[in-house]
Amino acid sequence: MTTLELKDVRRYFGGVKAVDGVSLTVTAGKVTGLIGPNGSGKSTVVNLIAGVLGLTSGEIFLQGTPISTESADSVARRGVARTFQNIRLLPEASVLDNVVIGFYRLETSPLYASLLGLPSSRRETRELRERGRTLLARFSMSEYEDVPAGSLAYGFQRRVEMMRAVASNPAVLLLDEPVAGMNDVEARSLGQIFAQLAAEGMAVLVIEHNTRFVSELCQEVHVLDSGRLIAYGTPQEVMRNPAVIAAYLGD
Ligand SMILES: Nc1ncnc2c1ncn2[C@@H]1O[C@H](COP(=O)(O)OP(=O)(O)O)[C@@H](O)[C@H]1O
Ligand SMILES: [Mg+2]
Known part of the structure; x- marks a missing residue:
């Protein structure tokens, strides 16, 4: 079952061919590496997938529906969640509040109404906070519920971002360098959570510079170099590929 499909996707910035003819699929139930x-x-x-940037050419399909021309909001509402290479949290807000924000893809009351505690939204807010606590437990973060997110150690801030992304129960989860700056122990424990989300049916795309982490986590890996895919296969296969070795040596 294919969830997300990129067909000959290109994005140029002036003369820079940042993405130059990428075709790949991200399948439900797996962690795919890029x-x-x-x-x-x-x-x-x-x-490009998240709708933050427009395509120069090509097509992106979500469950067969073209999404290449949709706005970031609309792609998110269709069930594509992402995290950023640089963490974006509300540092003063509690861990639980940061996670609860992630539920709003699915909710009808405007966020500001909930934040103001207007009567129409109080029950919804209570339910969402309960669901947020369930997620905290799953990510072993319950004890930090009331702590301002900005005061957490880096690896824990990453977890908060991750929980916010999965709060809306997305079909596709895009993770841009999720373990950057983490030690091996922290990275491995996050990796287990990604594997579990995939096992429950999510399509997970992990973008990484760290090849070791991806090798442990993914059954299949795509390799990009100068905007083009130069290899695809199991981590063992691609790491033996001379073109991949050359690309990384030049890095
Ligand atoms: N908004 C932009 N404007 C101009 N050039 C960009 C922009 N975003 C990325 N690029 C260029 O596109 C190329 C790919 O960047 P990026 O996708 O960030 O690479 P990676 O995430 O693999 O490090 C780089 O040469 C980068 O400088
Ligand atoms: Mg990057």
Whole structure:
């Protein structure tokens, strides 16, 4: 079952061919890896899928429906969630509040009404906070519920971002360098959560510079270099590929 499909996707910035003819599929139930040296176009691919950037040419399909021309909001409402290479949280707000914001893709009351505690939204808010606590438990973050997100250690802030992204129960989860700056232990424990989300049916695309993490986590990996895919296969296969070795040596 294919969830997300990119067909010959290109994005040029003036003369820079950031993404230059990428075709790949991200399947439900799996963690798919996209690796490549710095500047190879990985974040641009995420931004194209998420509707943050427009395509120069090509098509992106979600469950067979073309989404290439939709806005970021509309792509998110269709069930594509993402995290950013640089963490974006509300640092003063509590961990739980940051996670609850993630539910709003599905809700009808405007966010400001909930924040103001207007009567129409109080019950909804209570339910969402309960669901938020369930997520915190799953990510082993319950004890930090009331802590301002900005005061957490880096690896825990990443977890908060991750919980916010999965709060809306997306069909597709795009993770842009989710373990950057983490040690191996933190990375591995997050990796287990990604594997579990995939096992429950999510399509997970992990963008990484860190090849070791991807090798442990993914059954299949695509390799980008200068906007083009140069290899695809199991982590063992692609890491033996001379073109991949050359691309990483030049990095
Ligand atoms: N908004 C932009 N304007 C101009 N050039 C960009 C922009 N975004 C990315 N690029 C260029 O596109 C290429 C790929 O960048 P990026 O997708 O961020 O790579 P990666 O995430 O693999 O490090 C780089 O050469 C980068 O400088
Ligand atoms: Mg990047």
